[in-house]
Amino acid sequence: MGTSLLETFLLVLTLYSLLATAGVSIYGIVARPSITKKIISLTILGDSLNVLAIFVGFRVFSVPPVLLEHDTNSAGLIEFSRTAVDPLPQALVLTAIVIGLAVNFFLIFLALQIYRLYGTLDSRKIRELRG
Amino acid sequence: MRKYLVLASIVLGVSALAYATTYLGALGPIGSDTRQLAKLFLMHTYNPEFPELTAMSPEAVTSIVWDFRGVDTLYETVVFYMAIVAALAIYRGVGYSAIRGAGLSVIVRVVTRILIPMNIAIAVSIAAHGYLAPGGGFQAGAALAVISVLLAVVFSASSFGKLGISLARAVILWTAGLLAIAAVVFAPVAFSAVTGVRAFLMQNYVKLDSPFAFAIHIYGQQVSGTPTWFNLAEFLAVSFGFFVIFMLLSLREDVVREQLGESRGH
Numbered sequence: 251m252g253t254s255l256l257e258t259f260l261l262v263l264t265l266y267s268l269l270a271t272a273g274v275s276i277y278g279i280v281a282r283p284s285i286t287k288k289i290i291s292l293t294i295l296g297d298s299l300n301v302l303a304i305f306v307g308f309r310v311f312s313v314p315p316v317l318l319e320h321d322t323n324s325a326g327l328i329e330f331s332r333t334a335v336d337p338l339p340q341a342l343v344l345t346a347i348v349i350g351l352a353v354n355f356f357l358i359f360l361a362l363q364i365y366r367l368y369g370t371l372d373s374r375k376i377r378e379l380r381g
Numbered sequence: 382m383r384k385y386l387v388l389a390s391i392v393l394g395v396s397a398l399a400y401a402t403t404y405l406g407a408l409g410p411i412g413s414d415t416r417q418l419a420k421l422f423l424m425h426t427y428n429p430e431f432p433e434l435t436a437m438s439p440e441a442v443t444s445i446v447w448d449f450r451g452v453d454t455l456y457e458t459v460v461f462y463m464a465i466v467a468a469l470a471i472y473r474g475v476g477y478s479a480i481r482g483a484g485l486s487v488i489v490r491v492v493t494r495i496l497i498p499m500n501i502a503i504a505v506s507i508a509a510h511g512y513l514a515p516g517g518g519f520q521a522g523a524a525l526a527v528i529s530v531l532l533a534v535v536f537s538a539s540s541f542g543k544l545g546i547s548l549a550r551a552v553i554l555w556t557a558g559l560l561a562i563a564a565v566v567f568a569p570v571a572f573s574a575v576t577g578v579r580a581f582l583m584q585n586y587v588k589l590d591s592p593f594a595f596a597i598h599i600y601g602q603q604v605s606g607t608p609t610w611f612n613l614a615e616f617l618a619v620s621f622g623f624f625v626i627f628m629l630l631s632l633r634e635d636v637v638r639e640q641l642g643e644s645r646g647h
Binding site: 257258261262265266269270272273274276277280281305306307308309310314315316317318320322324327328330331332334336337338340341342344345347348349351352353355356358359360362363366 | 383384387388391392394395398399402403408409411412413415416418419420422423424426427428430439440441442444445446450453454457458460461463464465467468471472513514515517519603626629630637638641
């Protein structure tokens with residue numbers, strides 16, 4: 251199934267937007283001193299990469315990967331497999347979301363503990379306090 | 382200077398990725414052809430003609446999550462488990478009963494009282510139909526966990542105690558969910574040990590060398606073998622896992638500091 255010029259333009263635009271968002275969030279993680287902002291940037295990075303994974307599985311003019319007729323014969327299944335979006339990125343993203351959430355929870359609790367111990371979430375000040 | 386170096390390297394990295402994905406086809410065919418692996422999963426998600434290969438679930442994502450790549454999901458559950466254990470370890474020694482609060486206005490409270498039963502119904506529906514339609518245990522658990530946030534924000538954190546939801550009870554229900562997942566994982570092996578019929582861990586439907594299969598129909602109603610039971614167990618584990626997390630996060634910071642200071646002797 252081919253894609254028109256407009257569809258290609260929109261797909262490329264989406265792809266570049268996702269890459270740019272990922273780039274900005276990496277900047278937030280690496281360059282911002284606030285631990286809160288680092289965590290927020292990490293969640294944005296995770297979400298933009300998850301959307302990128304879904305984007306990889308996307309098909310223009312496709313149907314969701316849910317079989318609606320259970321008595322479908324082989325011909326129906328072949329048609330379904332030809333027209334449905336790729337379910338694997340969706341499944342992997344589901345796993346990634348849960349793991350990302352677990353990591354975020356862990357980081358939030360660590361940040362809370364850091365604030366309790368050092369009284370700040372500025373990584374520069376924490377480095378000085380440690381020394 | 383360091384800031385500009387970071388910026389320049391990120392711009393360079395993003396540009397390289399954009400070039401690789403657009404001109405070198407790094408992501409494969411985008412928006413057009415379906416990949417062979419996707420076709421394989423879609424062909425066998427619900428295909429009684431090939432019983433050794435199918436997951437017998439019409440929802441392809443659920444088939445992948447709980448059958449084709451089920452071990453992935455099992456370890457994902459372990460990661461989530463570890464995060465909650467870490468949170469509980471950080472908050473060890475903090476009692477929940479010390480919290481008091483007033484909550485929001487009566488209008489918000491009444492609306493929330495109406496919303497909570499609907500929320501429960503939707504969450505159970507998402508979990509129970511996960512094998513059939515988009516949804517599943519994790520999504521349902523996340524939907525139910527909204528209640529814990531609503532309770533903490535609208536009725537104040539003290540409402541958990543009034544409703545009989547203690548941290549210990551939430552942990553018990555969360556653990557029950559995890560044990561239910563383990564029970565579904567080990568059920569085929571237990572069946573094999575009792576009957577002598579060959580079966581494997583996490584086995585859903587018949588395999589070439591094993592006739593063991595979970596029921597696909599119960600009283601005429603289609604279920605989908607392990608995905609259905611995994612979804613329900615995961616629903617319990619995730620929803621009460623979230624309850625534990627949000628109950629801990631809703632604690633007042635001054636109370637936590639005071640209690641942590643007392644329990645750790647500083």
